[in-house]
Every structure is written in structure tokens, then in C-alpha cells.
Amino acid sequence: MTFTMHGNISSPYLPVFGNKCVACKACTLDMHGVPRTPTWTVLNETALPNATTITLSEAVDWVAGEEIAIAATSYNGREGEQRTILAINKTDPNYPVITLDQPLEFKHFAMIQWYGNDFIDMRAEVGLLTRNVKYQGSPYDSPADQYGAVFFLHSQGDDSLIARLDHIELHNVGQAFKVGRYAVHFHMIGAVHKSYCKGLGTHTSFNRAFTIHGTHYLRLMNNVAYDVKGHTIFIEDAVEKKNYIYKNLIMKTKRSFSLLNTDTSPACFWITNPDNNFVENHCGGSDRYAYWYDLQKHAIGPHANTNVCPENERVGTFRDNHAHSCGRYGLRIFHNMEPRKFPCKGVTYDPNNATDPFW
Amino acid sequence: MGDIDYPSWYDGILKFQGSSDKTTWTDLHVADENIHEGWNYINFNETGTIPKYRFYRMYAASTKGCLVNEMKFTGVETVDNSDSVYSCNVQVSLNKGQSITNVVNNVTYSSALTARLDSINPRYGTVTGGTPLTFTGINFPTDTSSINITIDGVNCPVSASSLTQINCTTGDRPGLIPTSLEITINGNKVATQGLVFRYASAWSSDTTWGGEFAPMEMESVFVPEGLNLLVDVDSTPELNLILVEGSIIFAPDQNPNHQRTFDARYIFVHNGYMEVGTEEFPYTS
Numbered sequence: 001m002t003f004t005m006h007g008n009i010s011s012p013y014l015p016v017f018g019n020k021c022v023a024c025k026a027c028t029l030d031m032h033g034v035p036r037t038p039t040w041t042v043l044n045e046t047a048l049p050n051a052t053t054i055t056l057s058e059a060v061d062w063v064a065g066e067e068i069a070i071a072a073t074s075y076n077g078r079e080g081e082q083r084t085i086l087a088i089n090k091t092d093p094n095y096p097v098i099t100l101d102q103p104l105e106f107k108h109f110a111m112i113q114w115y116g117n118d119f120i121d122m123r124a125e126v127g128l129l130t131r132n133v134k135y136q137g138s139p140y141d142s143p144a145d146q147y148g149a150v151f152f153l154h155s156q157g158d159d160s161l162i163a164r165l166d167h168i169e170l171h172n173v174g175q176a177f178k179v180g181r182y183a184v185h186f187h188m189i190g191a192v193h194k195s196y197c198k199g200l201g202t203h204t205s206f207n208r209a210f211t212i213h214g215t216h217y218l219r220l221m222n223n224v225a226y227d228v229k230g231h232t233i234f235i236e237d238a239v240e241k242k243n244y245i246y247k248n249l250i251m252k253t254k255r256s257f258s259l260l261n262t263d264t265s266p267a268c269f270w271i272t273n274p275d276n277n278f279v280e281n282h283c284g285g286s287d288r289y290a291y292w293y294d295l296q297k298h299a300i301g302p303h304a305n306t307n308v309c310p311e312n313e314r315v316g317t318f319r320d321n322h323a324h325s326c327g328r329y330g331l332r333i334f335h336n337m338e339p340r341k342f343p344c345k346g347v348t349y350d351p352n353n354a355t356d357p358f359w
Numbered sequence: 360m361g362d363i364d365y366p367s368w369y370d371g372i373l374k375f376q377g378s379s380d381k382t383t384w385t386d387l388h389v390a391d392e393n394i395h396e397g398w399n400y401i402n403f404n405e406t407g408t409i410p411k412y413r414f415y416r417m418y419a420a421s422t423k424g425c426l427v428n429e430m431k432f433t434g435v436e437t438v439d440n441s442d443s444v445y446s447c448n449v450q451v452s453l454n455k456g457q458s459i460t461n462v463v464n465n466v467t468y469s470s471a472l473t474a475r476l477d478s479i480n481p482r483y484g485t486v487t488g489g490t491p492l493t494f495t496g497i498n499f500p501t502d503t504s505s506i507n508i509t510i511d512g513v514n515c516p517v518s519a520s521s522l523t524q525i526n527c528t529t530g531d532r533p534g535l536i537p538t539s540l541e542i543t544i545n546g547n548k549v550a551t552q553g554l555v556f557r558y559a560s561a562w563s564s565d566t567t568w569g570g571e572f573a574p575m576e577m578e579s580v581f582v583p584e585g586l587n588l589l590v591d592v593d594s595t596p597e598l599n600l601i602l603v604e605g606s607i608i609f610a611p612d613q614n615p616n617h618q619r620t621f622d623a624r625y626i627f628v629h630n631g632y633m634e635v636g637t638e639e640f641p642y643t644s
Contacts, residue, residue: 004621030635032637033635244395244397279393
């Protein structure tokens with residue numbers, strides 16, 4: 001099933017929701033493609049330039065004709081490569097060998113480096129991009145205009161809408177030069193306990209992959225995003241909390257000069273409020289950063305509020321996340337991260353008490 | 360989970376336990392430092408020890424560390440009891456808490472007497488009726504005259520039935536009516552488990568468009584509340600706005616390799632429902 005959205009920057013706009021979009025207001029949106037296991041894995045052996053085969057490290061249900069992306073492993077995150085599976089040999093089901101439609105241009109490293117009992121897993125990730133349900137901007141004009149299709153999900157109030165996006169493919173999505181027109185945009189909803197994005201394969205987005213704006217408790221799990229302009233998973237106003245971001249693979253995050261200032265130095269994960277949970281994610285290639293805790297002094301945007309102090313709020317989970325091939329840093333904490341019990345209160349101390357931690 | 364300010368209150372303390380008698384409890388899962396506010400997942404399938412208990416609880420020995428909002432079980436339900444009959448003592452009281460009388464005869468629940476619906480095939484059909492439906496379940500009667508099936512208030516005459524299957528053919532449903540299903544056997548309701556059959560207006564059918572032809576290029580479509588629009592065509596022209604206040608359902612083809620396309624400028628789901636497969640039935644073609 002292929003949904004193709006048409007329109008361009010001058011098409012009439014639905015108020016709030018824009019154009020070339022699936023708009024969802026107080027809706028239930030169920031889109032479930034066939035589940036794929038896994039949506040991404042890692043190489044078992046290093047693939048050299050001009051190689052036409054790659055060996056994976058676990059059993060996959062991928063088949064010939066499907067599209068994959070292989071992460072960069074050098075310092076240049078743009079060496080991620082997209083290929084079509086010409087054939088897949090599952091003679092040894094645990095180490096499938098994929099024949100690619102054309103030879104690789106770059107080296108993709110795959111080794112586990114041991115230091116005593118510690119190790120660093122440096123195997124290049126391979127993500128599956130194809131799904132049987134596809135949502136795309138019209139291929140005729142979207143790439144030329146950098147103006148793709150979007151999901152815009154908005155109605156005000158906790159659990160006022162349910163969007164379950166599950167194993168669908170997004171291609172030619174996001175609308176460059178427009179703030180708010182992101183590939184998948186959860187916009188000012190509140191808590192969304194019942195919504196999730198699972199196993200999506202996003203490739204070629206002109207404006208982010210996932211935006212969590214004024215939205216809490218969203219689950220983003222097992223998604224693959226490749227070739228995305230701007231911060232790829234974007235937590236917008238610094239009030240968003242308790243979102244669960246698990247086992248996503250982000251590759252080739254590119255800088256965008258058609259978005260916010262901060263998108264000229266993009267991150268796979270742009271985190272403005274620390275009270276969110278990041279577990280087992282991989283960032284395999286970014287023009288600048290992988291995980292950027294860009295903690296704001298106060299909430300910004302429509303939620304601007306001096307009574308919210310993200311830079312002093314509690315830090316949620318950050319565990320087992322990987323990063324490589326970033327232009328600058330894997331993990332950046334800037335400006336401040338000083339968790340406090342009372343985030344917005346000034347630090348005072350008791351000068352007569354030597355055990356006061358601020359003494 | 361509810362508010363978790365300090366994972367250390369829960370780490371090693373909050374336990375998910377199972378029991379068959381409410382006295383001996385077995386730890387099924389102990390929270391670790393990864394516990395977080397919002398949904399937490401435990402996959403028993405992965406560990407290969409699928410729990411089989413009558414009672415479950417969240418337990419913490421200390422006063423802290425026990426704040427759970429909602430628990431959801433997915434997977435296989437098991438009853439750790441091979442009996443198919445339960446007998447219950449009946450008590451009657453006039454006012455709450457006053458003059459309780461025991462009824463002499465017990466009420467017996469027997470799975471052999473309980474009719475249960477497990478699936479409906481197909482899940483959609485046309486509003487003009489005439490769709491043959493197969494209801495699969497257990498303990499259906501073979502006497503077709505004792506079965507009464509009502510879908511959206513419209514009778515579905517039963518043509519055949521066996522212990523595990525009922526066949527009926529839908530009647531026509533005029534107007535816009537919210538989806539409902541009721542099956543009775545001799546006046547007793549069958550456990551339908553929330554399954555529904557949707558009366559749908561097929562895109563491919565002339566009657567959906569009032570006898571006219573289906574929408575053409577750059578035309579808009581309005582799906583009012585109570586209407587289930589079933590998109591069963593292989594492709595559409597490039598449409599303008601699809602405004603959905605009822606529901607729009609994209610049906611997969613039988614053939615998994617079949618390609619369908621849908622082209623539009625806007626799809627606006629406003630208080631409505633859009634389905635491209637469900638959690639239970641993913642879109643398969």
C-alpha cells in the first residue's frame with residue numbers, strides 16, 4: 001500500500017495542519033505494516049570499498065528487492081550508503097550474506113574491540129528501510145522542492161488523540177524552509193500514553209524525522225531513520241518529559257540551513273529537557289553531534305515559562321546508547337546540566353553547617 | 360509507572376509477583392535501575408518462563424517504591440485449573456449489608472455451556488447486505504433457529520451452524536449507524552470479546568456515491584460520522600481533501616504481493632478513525 005501526498009509550498013493550508021499532510025485532530029490513526037524482525041542489525045565482518053556482499057550478525061527476515069542503509073564508520077557521517085538487496089543467502093541463518101545491487105563506495109568497519117573485560121562494539125549498523133505500507137511525498141516534485149509529506153498530529157489535552165504508527169515506510173517527507181512541518185510531528189498534545197511509533201523506516205526527510213512538541217510519554221521504538229536534515233529526533237520546547245526512546249537507529253543526520261539556527265549543527269537526538277529516557281539507541285553518522293543535551297534555562301517557544309528550569313531538572317534514563325562518525329561530539333552537554341531537587345530555586349547554603357553540600 | 364523521582368526507591372525493591380493461593384508469592388520480575396516513569400516492558404516470552412498464576416501483584420517491602428498506575432497483559436492467558444465447571448454460592452440481600460439469604464441451589468458456570476466468539480470473517484462487508492459471514496468460536500448450538508445475530512441493529516439470518524461455526528448472511532443497513540454486534544442463543548448473549556463486523560461502503564461500489572461514479576481527479580471526499588468507507592480499489596486518481604469524521608479503512612488484498620496506491624493532497628482525520636491494518640491484523644499486502 002503506497003500513500004502518495006501531493007501539493008507544494010503554495011498549496012492552500014489547512015489551519016494549524018498545513019498541506020501535503022495526514023492531519024489528525026482528536027483522531028484514532030492506526031497504520032500497521034507487517035512487523036519486521038529486526039528493523040536493524042550490525043555487520044559481522046568489515047565491508048571494504050568495492051565489496052558487493054555484506055555479512056550480518058543475526059538472523060533477519062529481509063528479502064531480495066528491499067532497501068537497506070549501511071552506517072558510516074569513518075569520521076565522515078555522510079559515508080552511510082543506501083543499497084538494494086539483490087540476493088540474500090541464509091545458508092547460515094545466523095549470519096546472512098547480502099548481495100548488494102552495486103558495490104560499496106566506502107569502508108564499513110565491523111569489530112568488537114576488547115580492553116580486558118570491557119569492550120567497545122564498533123560494528124557498522126545496517127537498517128532496513130522498506131516496509132509494505134509506504135507513506136511518501138510525490139516523487140516527481142518533492143526532492144526538487146525539498147517539500148515532502150508530513151504527519152501532523154494535534155489536538156489539545158492528554159490522550160486526546162491516538163496515533164499508532166507501526167512498521168511503515170516514510171520517504172520524501174518533511175517540508176524544508178518551514179518550521180513545524182516535520183516528518184512526524186506530535187504537536188502540543190499533552191500525555192500520549194496510547195500513541196507510539198514503532199519500527200518505522202524513514203529515509204530522505206527534508207525536515208527532521210520525529211518531533212516531540214509539548215508531548216509526554218510518547219514511545220519511539222525500533223525506528224530507523226536515514227538521510228535526514230536537521231535534528232532528527234527533536235524535543236522542542238524543553239517542557240517535554242518521560243518520553244521513551246528505545247533502540248532507534250539514526251544515520252546520516254545532515255545540517256539544515258533552512259530551519260532553526262541550531263540545525264546548522266544538528267544532532268541525531270536533540271534533547272532540551274533531561275527528563276526523558278534514551279535506551280539502546282544508535283547514532284551512526286551525523287554532521288555534528290549524536291546526543292546533544294541542549295538544556296535550556298527556561299522552557300521556550302509556545303511554552304515559554306520562567307517557572308520551568310530544564311537545566312536543573314532531574315535526568316531521566318540515558319543508557320547503552322551508541323554514537324560514532326559524528327562531525328564533532330558523540331555526547332554533548334551544553335550549556336549546563338545541574339540536576340537539583342528544586343530546579344527553579346536558587347542555590348542557598350547554610351554558612352554554619354559544614355555538611356551542607358553547598359558550603 | 361507513576362511519578363518516579365528516585366529510581367533507587369524501586370531498584371531491587373518493587374517486585375512483580377504471582378501466586379496461586381495468595382499466600383506464597385513468587386517473584387516474576389524485580390525492578391532494576393532501568394525503571395522509568397511511563398510504560399515499562401517485561402517480556403516473559405524472551406526469558407522462556409511464561410508465568411502461570413491466578414493472582415498477580417506489585418509488591419514492595421518498604422513503604423516507598425510502590426506506585427503503579429496501570430498494568431496491561433498481552434499474550435497468552437492461561438488458567439491454572441483444568442476444571443471446566445465452577446460452582447458458586449448465591450446470596451441475596453435486600454438492602455446493601457442487610458438480611459443476607461443463601462439460595463439453596465448453587466449457580467454452576469460451565470465452559471461447556473458458554474458460547475464464545477473468537478473471530479469473524481470477513482471483518483468488513485457492504486451496506487447493501489448479502490455478505491456471507493463466518494463466526495468461529497466454541498459451544499455454538501446446532502439448532503440454527505435458537506441463534507439470533509444483530510449487526511448495527513440489522514438482523515443477520517443464520518443459514519448454518521455447528522459446534523464451532525455459525526454462518527449468516529448480512530441484511531442491508533440503511534443510514535448511518537454506529538457499529539455494534541450482538542449474538543444471542545435462546546436469548547442469552549454470546550461473549551463477543553469486543554469483535555465487530557463493520558458495515559462498510561466500498562469505494563468500488565456505485566451505491567457508495569449515490570449511484571454516481573467514484574471521485575475523480577482533484578475532487579474531495581467527506582466521510583461523515585457513522586460511515587465506514589472501505590478503500591478496496593487498487594488506485595485512485597489524485598484527490599484533493601479526504602475529510603474523515605467517520606472512518607476510512609484501507610483493506611489489504613488477499614495476495615501479499617498485490618500493490619495498491621492512494622493519492623491525495625490532504626487526509627484530515629477529524630474526530631474520526633483511519634485504519635491501515637490494526638495491531639492484531641497488520642496490513643498484509
